[in-house]
Amino acid sequence: MIDYKIYIELGNHNCVHKMLSTAFYTEEELEKRGAIYIDTVSLEDNDDTVNGQCLQNTYFVDKYGEPVLDGEGKSNFKYEISKIVKLSKEEKEQFFPPVKTQPSELEKLKLEQEVTAQAVQDLILMMMGGE
Incomplete structure (x- = not known):
């Protein structure tokens, strides 16, 4: 088994705009970027690249039911009191008003x-x- 640490980067209103992991970055690189550690995931010790890519693509869907960003590139989650919280429809409308x-x-x-x-x-x- 290989342990990967999961980090997030935040945008405005503490919205999660990117998920990163130690599959592709060192912990030092992630901390330099200001990324926030949120979890550790263990994956089978087969192919690091495949595992890392799968992790990047499926972690939020598997854990929270949706990807980090919706089809319009808007955050689906925010980071609040040290946990991931799904944005309500009202919050999404407030944080990401339609662009004329x-x-x-x-x-x-x-x-x-x-x-x-x-x-x-x-x-x-x-x-x-x-x-």
């Missing part, structure tokens, strides 16, 4: 073109005595 996208230059030009075309049509109708 700005129209691209092309979209702006298309809108201007539509407005101009409508204004030209209105002007032609007015000149012809229409409404």
